[in-house]
Amino acid sequence: MPLLLTFNNPKFKEIYGLLNKKWMTEQELCEECDSTCVGPCLSILKKGNLIEEQWRMPEPGKKPSKEFRTTYGGFRANFQCTMTDLADLIYLALSTDEHLRTMVTCVEDELEIGNTSIADIARKYGVSPLYVKGLTKRIPNLDVKGQGLMYVEDTR
Numbered sequence: 477m478p479l480l481l482t483f484n485n486p487k488f489k490e491i492y493g494l495l496n497k498k499w500m501t502e503q504e505l506c507e508e509c510d511s512t513c514v515g516p517c518l519s520i521l522k523k524g525n526l527i528e529e530q531w532r533m534p535e536p537g538k539k540p541s542k543e544f545r546t547t548y549g550g551f552r553a554n555f556q557c558t559m560t561d562l563a564d565l566i567y568l569a570l571s572t573d574e575h576l577r578t579m580v581t582c583v584e585d586e587l588e589i590g591n592t593s594i595a596d597i598a599r600k601y602g603v604s605p606l607y608v609k610g611l612t613k614r615i616p617n618l619d620v621k622g623q624g625l626m627y628v629e630d631t632r
Contacts, residue, residue: 478524478613479551480569487513488520492546495527499543518544519616523628561606568610579603579611583618583625592624 482488487510494500494508505514521527525547532543557565568576579601586597598605612618612625619628 478520478526480566481520481614482517482524482526484570485513485517488517491517492521492526495521495544496546496549499530499532499545501532501541501543503541505544516616520613521546523613523619561604564604564607565610568607568614576611576614580615583608583611583615587618587625587627592626594620594623594625597625 482492491505491509491514494505500508502514502518505518518527521544522529527544528547529542529544531540534540582601583597586592586600591597594605594608598608601608608625609620612620617627618625620626
């Protein structure tokens with residue numbers, strides 16, 4: 477899912493391409509790309525385990541900063557799923573329609589009242605658990621942990 481989100485957005489794809497060539501800090505990415513896209517792109521790439529990070533040794537008297545690069549140089553897929561699940565994943569990754577915005581609001585509302593169960597949320601809104609998990613991958617401040625959803629902190 478994060479891979480589809482990244483490659484469907486030309487600005488995210490550009491950032492991924494830069495990180496595929498060398499280690500770069502967030503600041504360096506902001507200097508070369510649209511700075512408004514760097515944070516959201518890094519968030520999606522982290523959630524998909526598509527980048528790795530390390531601390532860059534600073535010049536004397538300066539603060540260290542995190543630098544990033546892509547984790548994988550190749551792609552190989554060998555999986556099986558139902559066509560319904562595949563259709564949901566592609567829809568979630570590529571769509572920008574109002575229904576998705578409504579579902580995002582519903583999921584966030586559920587978390588606000590303390591319901592973190594993927595199965596409960598899926599049942600309540602008549603979608604599959606895979607749909608809820610896929611939708612969560614699009615929401616920058618949420619992630620999946622086990623069978624539940626959780627808020628993630630920005631650790632950049």
